[in-house]
Amino acid sequence: MNLLTLILLTILQLNEDIPNEEVIEQISLLDLVLKGGYMIAPIVLLSLAATYIFIERLMTIRDAAKTPDNLLTDIKSKVLEGRINDAQALCIATSTPIARMLEKGLTRIGNPLQSIEASIENVGKIEVYKLEKNLSYLATISGAAPMIGFLGTVTGMIQAFMSIAQEEGAVSPKLLSSGIYEAMITTAAGLLVGILSYLAYNYLVTRVAKLIHSMEYTTINFLDLLQEPQSK
Template sequence: MLSIIQAAGWPIWPLLLCSVAALALIFERAVALRRVRVAPNGLVDEVLQVLRQGIPSQDVIGKLAANSTLGALLASGIRVVAQDPRCSETLLRDAFEAAGRSAAHQLERYLNALATIASAAPLLGLLGTVIGMIEIFGSQAPGGSGSNPAQLAHGISVALYNTAFGLMIAIPSLMCHRYFRGRVNDYLHDMEQGSERVLHHLVRLTSRAVV
């Protein structure tokens, strides 16, 4: 592998940096997008069960916010009701929407960078191949009297290492980006449904407080 890298020339070094960055982003997103950290199963039902006994204390709300991304979203609405038991539904919905936008931004973090690597890696590989081909043909003697077909074929194969390496980086990066994007969409759907359930329950609590 080291000999291939040395033979491919300097254009392969940006590709190596892209490969390291892609691996780091994939590992980070794989850890950050685990369900237990984003939207644990049964969390909404547990929150509704607690709310049936009344608005929890600030300590309980703080623990809910630290539980997960969904917990922080639900805690944002509960905190509004805890501060003002007679708040309007519009105010509650605005709080949930603001927290939802923040959660979506957090879940989508680094996905654009991973998509950029998936798009740029093949182009960087093609650039390295073109540069290698230019150097190969430029080194041949004019008129072909000093050319060596075997050496020329070997030089072209070496130049194609850049394109192959670029594709080796781009294909897994693109697949992981699609996978993470699908998980984020699923999480956002679950969080939207869960926040709607909690919102309706909080609206009933505020209506009782007004009466």
């Protein structure tokens, strides 16, 4: 009997020992997640929290960026005409971070320019804090989820080795499957949640940075506007 014949006979014998339904077993996504063990639960909770924070922050930043392009032009015309109250009403009606900063500056007209600038900057700091609210939690999730996944890997491998230690004879692969599933699934789930959270965090930070730049640019133009009547 040559080597090729021996290999073929071995394969045929293995196929006879393993039932067909076990070979072609189909596992749904839910079953796969459930096989991740109890460590998959905090990862799922973190993914839900990250999704909520991302959607809530995205809507907040989007609404904050809806400042009309002609807002500063309209305020300038009203200020030059002496209609300060109308300019303030326009800012209140717009109700965006930039509008609230300008409205604060309008209430300080008549004071020294340094005082007006300081009051606008104070309002700007509050608005920036509102825009960046909960972003730190998203950054924490991006780092915590992979670590929890790695912890699940360790606990899964411990479970697998404990199963090996409890067996006196040959170890069945099916006996080790639960520990291997937990180890691999929690790692993959943790990395997936961590990567998506990291990308979402950086996207939101970029949006906030652009909005802050627009706030600073508008503030400079507004301070220049206040000096125009004085130069005439």
